Each structure stands twice: as C-alpha cells, then as structure tokens.
Amino acid sequence: MLGRNLFLLLSALSVPACQASGDGDGQPEPQEDGTGGNTAPDDEGEPVDDGEAEPSDVDAALPDDEETPGDAGKPGSPTADASTPTEPPRTPLDCKDRSFCWQFDDLKAGDRLPSQYGSQKLTGASKLFVDDAMAYSGKNALRVEGNPSGTAGASALLSFSVKDVWAKSKTLYVRMMIRPETTAPGDGHWDFFQLHGAVTGSPSYGAMVSYGGFGGIKAKLLYVGKPLSWADCSLSAQRFFLPNRWACLEVKIDQKDTSQAYSVSINGNPIHELTVGPRPAKSICVQGADGIAGHWKVPDIDSMALGYNHYHQQLAPHRFWLDDVVIDSKPVGCPAKP
Numbered sequence: 001m002l003g004r005n006l007f008l009l010l011s012a013l014s015v016p017a018c019q020a021s022g023d024g025d026g027q028p029e030p031q032e033d034g035t036g037g038n039t040a041p042d043d044e045g046e047p048v049d050d051g052e053a054e055p056s057d058v059d060a061a062l063p064d065d066e067e068t069p070g071d072a073g074k075p076g077s078p079t080a081d082a083s084t085p086t087e088p089p090r091t092p093l094d095c096k097d098r099s100f101c102w103q104f105d106d107l108k109a110g111d112r113l114p115s116q117y118g119s120q121k122l123t124g125a126s127k128l129f130v131d132d133a134m135a136y137s138g139k140n141a142l143r144v145e146g147n148p149s150g151t152a153g154a155s156a157l158l159s160f161s162v163k164d165v166w167a168k169s170k171t172l173y174v175r176m177m178i179r180p181e182t183t184a185p186g187d188g189h190w191d192f193f194q195l196h197g198a199v200t201g202s203p204s205y206g207a208m209v210s211y212g213g214f215g216g217i218k219a220k221l222l223y224v225g226k227p228l229s230w231a232d233c234s235l236s237a238q239r240f241f242l243p244n245r246w247a248c249l250e251v252k253i254d255q256k257d258t259s260q261a262y263s264v265s266i267n268g269n270p271i272h273e274l275t276v277g278p279r280p281a282k283s284i285c286v287q288g289a290d291g292i293a294g295h296w297k298v299p300d301i302d303s304m305a306l307g308y309n310h311y312h313q314q315l316a317p318h319r320f321w322l323d324d325v326v327i328d329s330k331p332v333g334c335p336a337k338p
Contacts, residue, residue: 090137091335093324099165100327104130105138113142118160121305124149126156128307136177136246136323146190146308146318153188153310154317159303166197166301168329170255174304175332179246180320188312189214191222195253197299205230207299211251211264211274212309213240221264221274223283223296232289233296235280237273239266246323248334255298262296268334 095101107113109132113120120128124147131143146154166172174193191212199207206226214220219240225231241247252263257277264274273282278296285292304327308318326332 093137093326095326098326098328098332100162100325102142102325103138103323104135104140104142107140109133109140113158118158121155121157121159123155124152126154126308128156128158131321134179134321136179136321138323141177141179141321141323142325144307144320144322146310146314148310148314148317151313151315153190153312153314155307155309157194157305157307157309159305161302162195162304162327163302165327165329170298170300171257171329172253172301173250173326173328173330173332174252175248175250175327175334176325177246177323178241178249178320179323180241180243180318182243182318188310188314189220189222190308190310190314190318192249192306192308193251194305194309195299195301196303196305197301199225199297199299201297207231207297209253209262209296209299210309211249219264219271219274221262223292225292229289230291231285233283233285233292233294235274235276235283237271239271239273241266250332250334252331253298253301255300261298265334 093101093103095103102117107130109130111130113128113130122128125145126147127143127145129143130140132140134143135141144156146156148154162172172195174195178192189212191210193212194208194210196206196208199205208222208224208226210222210224212220212222214234214236219237221235223231223233241249248267250265250268252260254261259277260275261278262274262276262280264271276296278298279294280296283294283296285294306322306325308320310318
C-alpha cells in the first residue's frame with residue numbers, strides 16, 4: 001500500500017501546472033500592451049509608410065509630442081484613440097463673427113453639399129459629400145475623394161466667392177482640420193485649395209495661389225500667372241501630414257505684408273520654406289514659364305476652390321476628410337494644446 005501511494009504522489013507531481021487563464025491551447029494570452037500570443041502586428045490594417053520621406057522630415061511640421069508613421073499602434077498613432085494629446089485637442093469651434101465657418105453639422109451624412117456652399121467640379125468617379133464616420137468635431141466632416149478616370153488627374157473641387165472677405169483688409173486666412181486616409185500619392189502635383197484673383201499694374205494678369213503636394217509628402221505652394229505658359233512657379237518643403245491623423249492647416253495671404261505675404265503652418269508650427277515675402281528667394285519656375293521674374297505679386301483674391309485637384313497622371317485614388325473650415329480676414333489659429 002505504501003508503495004502504491006508513493007507512486008501516485010510522484011505521478012501527480014509530474015503533471016504540468018494549469019495556466020491561470022486562457023483557452024487551454026498552451027499559447028500565452030495577449031497582454032494589454034499587445035504583446036504575447038499570436039497577436040497581429042501593431043500596424044496591421046494601417047497604411048504602409050511609402051518611405052518617401054525620413055521621419056525627421058515629417059517631424060519638422062508636427063508638435064514635439066507627435067509620433068511618426070513608424071509609431072503605429074503606440075499612443076498618439078493612427079490606431080490610438082483620437083483624444084490622445086498628440087492630436088490637436090477636440091475643442092469646440094467658435095464661429096462667432098467669422099466670414100466662413102463650416103462644420104457640416106447642419107447636413108445629413110451622405111448628402112452632397114447644397115448649392116449655397118458653391119459650385120462643384122467632379123471628374124471621373126470623384127466625390128464630395130458629408131460623412132459622419134470621421135468628424136473632427138461635432139458629428140460630420142466633408143469627405144473628399146479624388147478618384148482618377150483612367151490615369152487622368154482627378155478633380156473634386158468646391159468653388160465659391162471670397163471677394164467680400166478679401167475686401168475687408170486685403171488679407172485672407174484659410175484654416176481647416178484635415179485627415180488624409182493614406183500618405184499622399186507620389187505621382188504628380190495636386191492641391192487642397194486654390195485662391196484666384198487679379199494682379200493690377202503693369203503687367204496686369206490673373207493669378208492663382210494654391211497649396212497642396214508634389215511627389216508623396218512634399219508640400220507645395222504654387223503661384224501661377226495666367227495663361228499658364230506665362231508663369232508657373234512654386235516653393236516646396238519636405239513637410240506634410242501623417243495618414244489617419246487629424247492635423248490643423250492654416251494659410252495666410254496678405255497684400256500689405258512685405259515680409260510674410262504668404263505663410264503656411266501645420267498644427268501651429270510655421271513651415272518656414274513656405275512663409276515668404278512677395279519675392280521668395282527659392283522660387284522655382286517651370287522652364288519657359290517664369291514671366292513673373294521671381295515676383296509673386298499678391299492678387300486681389302475674389303474666389304476660392306476647396307477639395308482636391310490633380311494636375312498630372314494620377315495612378316491611385318486619394319481620399320481625405322476636412323472639418324472646421326474657417327475663412328476670414330483675421331487669424332484663426334489651431335486648437336491649443338491641453
């Protein structure tokens with residue numbers, strides 16, 4: 001009997017201890033930080049960094065506590081909660097006394113913008129419509145889809161008059177929250193918005209100032225004297241927006257400011273290469289289209305186009321959201337850090 005009991009005791013001691021938790025398959029349970037087990041990579045389902053800019057290039061346009069695309073899955077990344085302090089805080093927008101202040105909350109999800117917002121130019125399968133899936137504040141945002149038809153560049157533009165705003169002080173501020181779904185396409189030049197007007201004096205001509213990108217995440221401020229063959233000049237910077245992250249863009253154009261007639265900032269941080277006087281030293285013009293001789297004369301702005309416009313062959317769609325759009329003769333500013 002003693003021998004049998006000793007055999008049973010030794011057999012019990014040789015059985016592995018049961019896991020404290022789990023489904024009994026012998027695999028460790030995922031930890032709260034996403035480690036352990038057969039968990040998916042942190043960045044699964046998120047856009048892949050196309051490698052067109054080093055993280056340091058992106059950081060230059062972001063607050064000190066922003067994360068770069070390689071930080072997916074960490075706090076402040078596209079997969080983190082939108083209320084994390086690395087995104088502009090979700091402060092209510094004060095529309096009082098603003099010339100234009102669009103939150104799109106007076107419309108229903110799925111609606112196209114009504115005619116009082118302006119006229120629309122849509123090519124191919126491009127779209128502009130109200131969306132409740134990705135609002136920065138309130139319940140809605142404007143979803144912009146630049147979907148090419150074949151390989152031709154797409155347009156999804158909303159055009160409207162800003163003549164009365166400009167007339168107040170010959171200054172215009174354009175501020176918006178923007179959230180790209182993916183890294184910007186690297187197949188040409190495209191705009192988020194355009195400002196149109198006339199330059200008086202000698203010579204007199206029509207001009208367009210636009211802001212967008214060129215070749216991936218390179219930001220581009222464009223100055224065009226019409227006709228296009230007469231002047232096609234630009235300034236560029238290796239700074240732009242991170243995919244799946246809200247950012248605040250503010251652009252100023254000021255006819256009276258001789259040192260900063262044009263300025264661009266992201267999340268309140270100036271992009272110095274795009275903050276210039278009317279004679280920017282680093283302006284580059286297309287060969288044979290440099291009739292302005294380096295002088296970006298500030299036009300009298302009368303109209304604006306908002307959305308997406310691609311100038312060259314477009315190889316992939318581009319989708320993003322706009323919210324809290326403000327256009328005024330006074331500075332607007334980005335949401336303050338909490």
